[in-house]
Amino acid sequence: MSDTSDVTTAARTPPWRYAIGMLGTSIPINLVRGSVILYYVDILGLDVRAYGIVMTVYAVIDAIDNPVLGYLSDRTRTRFGRRRPWLVVAGPLLAASMIALFSVPSGLDGVGLVLWFAVFAILCEAFDSMLNANYGALLPELFPVEKKRAVANGLRQGFQLVALVLSLAVTPLLTTSVFGTEQTTDGFRTTAALYGVLACAVILFMTLGIRENPRYATHERPALWSGILAILRNPLFWKVGLVGACYAIAMGLVLSGVQLYVRYSLGLRVENALYLQAVVILVSAAGLAVWTRVVARRGALWTWRVAYAVLAVSFAGLFFANSLVTAMIAGAVVGIGWSGMLATNDLIVARVLDSDAATHGEHREGLFLSAFGFFGRLNGVLIGLALTSLGVFFGYNSGADPGDDPGLAFRMYLCVYPFVLTTIGAVASRFVSVPAPPADHAVAAGGDGSDGDAAGGGSDGAGPDPADQEPAR
Template sequence: MTTHGDHDGAVESATAVAPMPGTPAGARPTGLPETSGRPGTPPARYAVGMFGTSIPINMFTAFMAYFYIVELGMDGRAYAAVMGVYAVIDAIDNPVYGYLSDRTRSRWGRRRPWMILAAPILAISFILFFSPPTGLEGTTLIVWFAVFTVLTGTSDSLVNANYGALLPELFPNERRRAVANSLRQGFQLVAMIISVALTPMITTAIGYSRTAMIFGAVAAVVIIFCALGAREDPRALSAEQPRLLDSLRVIVANRKFWLIAVTSGLYSAGMALVIAAVAFFVKYTLRLPEGNATYLLATVIGISAMCLLLWTRLVRRYGPEPIWRIALIVLALALASMSLANSLATAIVCGALVGLGYSGVMATMDLIVARLLDEDTARTGVRREGMFLSAFGFFNRLNAFVKSLGFLAVAALFGFHSGDDTGTRPDEAARFLLSTFPFVLVTCAAILSRFVRFDRGAAAEIVPTGTIDGPAGAEVAEAAAVHDPNTGARVSDDDPPAAPRQAGEPPRA
């Protein structure tokens, strides 16, 4: 579904120019000038970028451990050590890239130049990661692994710090944002089917290096195509540049940021470990050929894709917060059920449940983050989506550190070090990586999500609808959803928005 933003210009001029608390009605915040109507970015054009960003990094995260530990014989403890260092570097570079993106001012926009620059770097480093020279072993193999792990990860961070920051800017209306997010998650699932579920079969046929060449080239083309089609808000170029220390203070002082960031990081780490562990689980627990991992991965991803529309409809009716919490609970229970799988058939059934929960979190996680960004922009009048999303990326990128803890744990508990030194209980080690550890992580995420609350009515008070006449005011009230801006009463997205309160009119009882 592709729609054009004929009405988004009105919504953007209403939401993105919110007056600061205490600003007289009708006043505009400093640094955000009037804007003429501009055509919106088609949701599908933006969403396809997720296919480009996902196809290399999914193969990278899913098969890096298996490729270097099992295929090349690198010691799992060396893998864990490199991933620990990489996690720190990858977490630090996210805020740096976000800060640079927010402060960029160019005729091409703030985000697009960075995406176009990073796309070929990501493709080349990804290809070289899966193409080590023949004969590398020991220290030289570890060095190669470390260098291209960092280069692939940091170029991916640069792409995503800018791609993710475009979502709230391009689609300020929450309903249209939900459509764009659903489309991009759909593209991500298609990418996962290709780069995760089908990769065992593809690499068996043509090898890891050629597979990476194809995926890398496709990724670069799609990312650049997405960037060229993104129509950034021209007001952002003349808006006040966010100051680093001020932004850090605002982010660190925001309680909801910490709750959402840790929740997202735990969930992200849990699923990253699940995807990385599937090949180990199939080989050592189910004792089946590596290619059978395709069936299990395809089940998880396929069910996720089929359920995405269902979750999106629930989000549009009830709002993202309650659906987010339910999805995390479903995912945690599904991961627990994986510990009972003892055949490919039972693993596929449990994997379908994992796909159900995974789909729900995918449909809601970015919308929860976008709500926080809306709230910050409304309260401060400063656009710092890049800094906020990169701060979230700091926690999400720590999943590499958590993955390293998982492999250290199986080395200590089960004696599993590499494909040449699996210890006496490799089946239990693989089950621990796939089910036990991820279940603990996602359960903690589900508990923390209970403490995240947004008062959309309060946000509407910060962005007074009374200062906006006509359809734009109604759009703002609609975008506020969940709580009516006039009464504070909860409403569904199917209810018509209440008439906007006029400037100077006291809150209605």
């Protein structure tokens, strides 16, 4: 079947129906990433060194289970498709693990607290990997033309920002004022249960409304070791993976540390994180439409490079902020750069998946995304190391032992470390080039453009930058 047939097949799934799934996939894991340090380290007193060890152990486990999960997904053959059965299973399991993570039994401390944290943090990340490897693999399959893909990705990143409003901005208010207090954990348990139910409902709604392309489930099922070796030999995998990791780790630091930045660096109550996070998220949401339009005119690669540079510069303002107002102004600049990365980073990854399928004749998006997940898992390790460094350099070990200057400690954690990482990523992105999706070439050559704006993109589109279509180096 031709690439133009893929364009027609994609019309069966409305972009919004696929995109809304991001709301369900994002709520649980962002609650974990945004509140777990506050919950375990600052309130329950888990030592930062124990936190760092758990994250390192997880990285080892995850390096093993991620490729296996992706491989099993690629080989799945059912009348419901390859990805949908996994989505139905992974959603409830992730929600249950998240609820357990924030439901530590009263009085549990010491080794028992470390083990509880380790077990359920690892389960959350494992089920999140299962969920997102399958969800992410559907983006290039359902929307093979980049302009339509950019629309779907822009919508799903918008839903992710809605999830962030809930899981990050609204959470401090729910956990400290509505369902609990600043120094208790009861509010976290109730909030996690509410978010878990919402996430499951959205994931099931999305999964039942999408239609996978049968052409992608080839008769030959991808092999594990040959597939892994092919991925490891692909230079694009290393270039895009490492450069993307700089962005992912930087934002992981920001999301995990913002509540403690507000508490210690700004000297305010944790619930004020609502206003700082809301500004960042709202600006990001508004920026998505602008960046998506830039993608349509200049191409994903050019836009990705520009957004990376904007994000790197934005962290300087947060370091010097000394009040909620100045932090919100600086946060708005962060939101501009972040929205550009949200609009483009997954499009760059999708191009790598397209290139691999075109080269090898196999659609192994699940395995490929799971391999990319290895770089994402560096996120947990380096966040753990970054947190541990606060104890080494600033004396912050936990909420009970915050050291002499926890305010400076979290300025480093939230501003300096992300600035260094994104600066490295912005420079390195200039040396990355990825081919345009094959379906784009088919449509440009006069193929079936009946899929609405998939092929057209509007009369004002100038088309991708020619440099954006270079062959992979």
